Amino acid sequence: MPTARLDIAYVGTRFAGWAAQPGQRTVQGELEEALARIVREPVELTVAGRTDAGVHATGQVASFTHERELPDRLAERLNAVLPNDVAVTAAGAAPDGFDARRDARARSYRYRVLASRIRDPFEEGRALWWRYPLDRAALDECASAIVGNHDFTAFTPTQTEHVLFERTVNEARWSEERSAPDGGEGEPGPLLVFEITAPSFMRNQVRVLVGTMLEVAAGRRTADDFRSLLEGAPRERAGDTAPAHGLYLVRVDY
Amino acid sequence: MPTARLDIAYVGTRFAGWAAQPGQRTVQGELEEALARIVREPVELTVAGRTDAGVHATGQVASFTHERELPDRLAERLNAVLPNDVAVTAAGAAPDGFDARRDARARSYRYRVLASRIRDPFEEGRALWWRYPLDRAALDECASAIVGNHDFTAFTPTQTEHVLFERTVNEARWSEERSAPDGGEGEPGPLLVFEITAPSFMRNQVRVLVGTMLEVAAGRRTADDFRSLLEGAPRERAGDTAPAHGLYLVRVDY
Numbered sequence: 491m492p493t494a495r496l497d498i499a500y501v502g503t504r505f506a507g508w509a510a511q512p513g514q515r516t517v518q519g520e521l522e523e524a525l526a527r528i529v530r531e532p533v534e535l536t537v538a539g540r541t542d543a544g545v546h547a548t549g550q551v552a553s554f555t556h557e558r559e560l561p562d563r564l565a566e567r568l569n570a571v572l573p574n575d576v577a578v579t580a581a582g583a584a585p586d587g588f589d590a591r592r593d594a595r596a597r598s599y600r601y602r603v604l605a606s607r608i609r610d611p612f613e614e615g616r617a618l619w620w621r622y623p624l625d626r627a628a629l630d631e632c633a634s635a636i637v638g639n640h641d642f643t644a645f646t647p648t649q650t651e652h653v654l655f656e657r658t659v660n661e662a663r664w665s666e667e668r669s670a671p672d673g674g675e676g677e678p679g680p681l682l683v684f685e686i687t688a689p690s691f692m693r694n695q696v697r698v699l700v701g702t703m704l705e706v707a708a709g710r711r712t713a714d715d716f717r718s719l720l721e722g723a724p725r726e727r728a729g730d731t732a733p734a735h736g737l738y739l740v741r742v743d744y
Numbered sequence: 745m746p747t748a749r750l751d752i753a754y755v756g757t758r759f760a761g762w763a764a765q766p767g768q769r770t771v772q773g774e775l776e777e778a779l780a781r782i783v784r785e786p787v788e789l790t791v792a793g794r795t796d797a798g799v800h801a802t803g804q805v806a807s808f809t810h811e812r813e814l815p816d817r818l819a820e821r822l823n824a825v826l827p828n829d830v831a832v833t834a835a836g837a838a839p840d841g842f843d844a845r846r847d848a849r850a851r852s853y854r855y856r857v858l859a860s861r862i863r864d865p866f867e868e869g870r871a872l873w874w875r876y877p878l879d880r881a882a883l884d885e886c887a888s889a890i891v892g893n894h895d896f897t898a899f900t901p902t903q904t905e906h907v908l909f910e911r912t913v914n915e916a917r918w919s920e921e922r923s924a925p926d927g928g929e930g931e932p933g934p935l936l937v938f939e940i941t942a943p944s945f946m947r948n949q950v951r952v953l954v955g956t957m958l959e960v961a962a963g964r965r966t967a968d969d970f971r972s973l974l975e976g977a978p979r980e981r982a983g984d985t986a987p988a989h990g991l992y993l994v995r996v997d998y
Contacts, residue, residue, distance in 0.1 A: 501865045548866070569863050577863040609823050609831040611755045612802070612870075 491555040495584035498550040500576040507543040528567045538590045538742040544734030549741040553590035598687040598741040601700045606679030618736035624707040629664045631713045632703040636662040641722035646692040648725045661687040702729035745809040749838035752804040754830040761797040782821045792848045792996040798988030803995040807844035852941040852995040855954045860933030872990035878961040883918045885967045886957040890916040895976035900946040902979045915941040956983035
């Protein structure tokens with residue numbers, strides 16, 4: 491059957507996550523409704539990353555099979571009927587049998603942290619506001635420790651559908667999306683960004699990693715302690731789950 | 745009387761502008777309410793730029809006189825009680841008699857335009873979405889023409905409280921906040937930014953300038969026509985008022 495691919499961006503704030511659920515406003519639900527109107531047949535989306543409520547995406551990918559021919563300018567037509575907080579950034583034919591979930595070789599997520607004593611209203615709902623000092627070197631040390639093959643049991647909820655807890659992380663690093671101003675008052679502090687790439691992730695994995703790294707960077711636990719968590723420690727030894735609103739699915743590699 | 749200065753940032757979307765109005769949610773109203781709680785006396789704010797409904801600010805400045813001593817960490821205390829879409833980025837004592845409006849030597853505004861066939865949900869309410877081709881050289885030519893002393897009658901509403909329509913513009917230029925991707929699909933186009941600095945502005949001046957420049961850049965009028973508008977042409981000869989949600993007050997110089 492002919493197969494299509496959608497590239498999708500959304501502000502997660504007002505969605506109950508990706509996956510369609512009865513009575514909830516979801517990204518999948520909005521997209522499938524728009525597709526039914528534009529492609530004029532019911533379609534079911536397969537997605538690369540099933541994001542949770544409040545999580546954003548700039549580079550989500552979904553696929554679907556269809557019987558009717560796709561209309562021209564599909565992305566523009568979909569955007570004309572989609573709500574303002576979700577957009578299809580590209581749409582078109584994919585190789586027959588393309589499956590956005592199964593064929594993905596890697597996913598990349600970003601977690602944004604506004605490290606500032608002063609709130610930034612433009613980052614409300616878009617970055618975690620962290621108003622206490624952070625040890626940047628400690629963040630870098632933790633990120634390095636994450637790369638490679640580890641048992642991430644400590645970084646996903648105890649009640650889980652996952653069976654295997656080993657995962658390989660290709661890349662993990664902190665950078666500055668926006669630098670701290672030159673000691674001046676009146677400007678927000680630096681915007682730190684954690685970016686991580688792996689073939690697959692467990693539920694909440696990035697958020698618990700970030701929550702725990704922030705505890706190290708705040709001096710509340712050591713980098714050695716963090717490293718020891720990567721060897722299959724139980725969930726209760728890791729830190730809090732960082733809030734959903736700092737997390738972005740930014741890229742899927744095929 | 746002791747005088748204080750506040751530096752303020754706000755997302756204008758949910759405000760009926762700066763100026764307090766009965767029954768409306770305004771930036772001045774929210775700030776004066778927060779100040780009354782924290783400084784524990786009624787204060788009246790004088791502001792550098794009275795922004796309209798929907799206009800944003802990253803570098804607004806206001807001043808007020810007070811009788812009680814200012815509490816420590818005033819900015820943080822105010823932010824703790826202010827709503828999430830407004831923040832005080834700095835607060836403290838100013839020279840006696842400081843007046844945020846009268847003493848301002850120049851104001852700088854930015855107008856952000858997402859020039860892209862594809863919507864960007866993260867710029868919803870924060871940039872004008874312009875989905876048609878724009879001639880960047882024409883924008884630059886118009887911006888150059890704006891610098892200097894002109895009669896801006898064409899760029900402010902006919903019904904006006906202004907008496908003098910001559911204004912001097914110190915600087916005006918277009919730049920790219922974010923470049924276009926390398927011809928790839930699936931990413932939003934360039935984010936163009938117009939920045940203008942002048943000692944003072946008339947009502948809607950930046951928005952009508954931008955609305956008219958966009959008509960030139962879209963090929964609907966010539967740069968020569970634009971230049972002729974700067975010599976006191978009537979309002980109806982200029983273009984549409986660009987929407988409020990692309991406009992930011994970014995800096996006030998003293």
